[in-house]
Amino acid sequence: MIPTLDISPLFGADVEHRDSVDRALAAAATGPGFVIVTRLAGDCPLDERSRADLAAIFALPEAEKRRLWRQKFAPRNANVYRGYFPVQNGAATYKEGIDLGPDLAHGPRIQADDDPLLEPTPLPDERSLPGWREAAARYYRAMEQIAALLMASLARGLAIDEAVFAAPFAQGISTLRMIHYPLRPPESFRGAEPAIAVEHEGEVRQLVGAPHTDSGILTLLNQDSTGGLQARGRDGRWLDVPPQPASLVVNFGKLLELWTEGRVRATEHRVLAAASPRLSIPFFYEPGAEALIQPLATSGQPPLAPFRYGDYLWKRMVKFVEFRGLERRTVAR
Numbered sequence: 001m002i003p004t005l006d007i008s009p010l011f012g013a014d015v016e017h018r019d020s021v022d023r024a025l026a027a028a029a030t031g032p033g034f035v036i037v038t039r040l041a042g043d044c045p046l047d048e049r050s051r052a053d054l055a056a057i058f059a060l061p062e063a064e065k066r067r068l069w070r071q072k073f074a075p076r077n078a079n080v081y082r083g084y085f086p087v088q089n090g091a092a093t094y095k096e097g098i099d100l101g102p103d104l105a106h107g108p109r110i111q112a113d114d115d116p117l118l119e120p121t122p123l124p125d126e127r128s129l130p131g132w133r134e135a136a137a138r139y140y141r142a143m144e145q146i147a148a149l150l151m152a153s154l155a156r157g158l159a160i161d162e163a164v165f166a167a168p169f170a171q172g173i174s175t176l177r178m179i180h181y182p183l184r185p186p187e188s189f190r191g192a193e194p195a196i197a198v199e200h201e202g203e204v205r206q207l208v209g210a211p212h213t214d215s216g217i218l219t220l221l222n223q224d225s226t227g228g229l230q231a232r233g234r235d236g237r238w239l240d241v242p243p244q245p246a247s248l249v250v251n252f253g254k255l256l257e258l259w260t261e262g263r264v265r266a267t268e269h270r271v272l273a274a275a276s277p278r279l280s281i282p283f284f285y286e287p288g289a290e291a292l293i294q295p296l297a298t299s300g301q302p303p304l305a306p307f308r309y310g311d312y313l314w315k316r317m318v319k320f321v322e323f324r325g326l327e328r329r330t331v332a333r
């Protein structure tokens with residue numbers, strides 16, 4: 001079972017209870033690599049209504065969504081990294097979504113013309129979705145705050161200096177992703193990779209999200225009540241990550257695994273198709289593009305060489321289906 005953790009002590013001054021949260025979080029990070037956190041305080045819009053307000057973007061007319069498409073899907077658009085990705089037939093993953101960068105929440109202060117990782121996020125017209133930008137920005141900032149609290153807690157739980165897990169996130173380039181999984185129509189199987197159908201507990205099920213590990217540090221996922229998300233246990237078996245109201249699913253990425261020299265686990269996960277469409281909103285907490293990551297020497301061996309977050313990200317990102325094709329571009333990185 002995926003553990004559930006009441007993290008309310010992280011929001012207050014109750015140091016005694018905070019210690020037990022720190023320990024439980026570290027145990028989850030070094031064990032299953034997934035934990036469902038509950039009782040989040042502060043401005044944290046995790047209710048169904050707030051999720052539906054953000055999901056309104058998926059109901060926009062096709063032409064308006066197309067304006068937000070990444071260049072890979074709409075060659076005349078300028079954005080290569082942020083923006084909208086439409087569903088793609090013939091792949092295990094069947095979802096549409098939008099990737100939103102820090103300029104949404106903090107304005108253009110951390111943009112740069114020559115770096116695709118810092119490009120402006122294309123946003124829907126305010127007149128088409130009044131209040132959407134502000135709601136999305138508020139959500140982004142709420143997730144940044146929770147992620148910072150969780151990183152501090154994890155540092156304490158792993159006996160790592162809190163500052164080490166905080167400093168790289170100044171000027172962070174976190175990604176807020178909204179995902180809509182429509183029902184898979186027959187044409188989505190055409191020319192498909194063989195891995196769309198999987199057997200789970202004696203039943204043949206279809207995938208809508210291919211198995212993968214996240215690239216980054218910490219993912220905070222807000223899912224609706226549909227279900228389908230699964231995480232791979234150490235024994236190789238797939239475990240359901242069940243929806244729970246007003247909670248976030250927390251998992252850890254490859255970069256944190258690298259950073260902690262394997263202490264924290266980046267756990268594989270996937271999404272099974274359900275009987276109804278599904279909505280999920282992951283937030284990927286990410287360092288600044290120029291932040292230097294110095295792997296921690298935890299194993300008694302000399303640590304790996306330091307590297308810049310942006311360089312790491314670019315190499316990994318181009319392997320994902322939503323970005324495939326980008327590796328042929330000659331870009332700054």
Ligand SMILES: O=C(O)CCC(=O)C(=O)O
Binds near residue numbers: 179282
């Ligand atoms: O939709 C989900 O529940 C999972 C999404 C996911 O794993 C991802 O975007 O990395």
Ligand SMILES: [Fe+2]
Binds near residue numbers: 212213214269
């Ligand atoms: Fe993921």
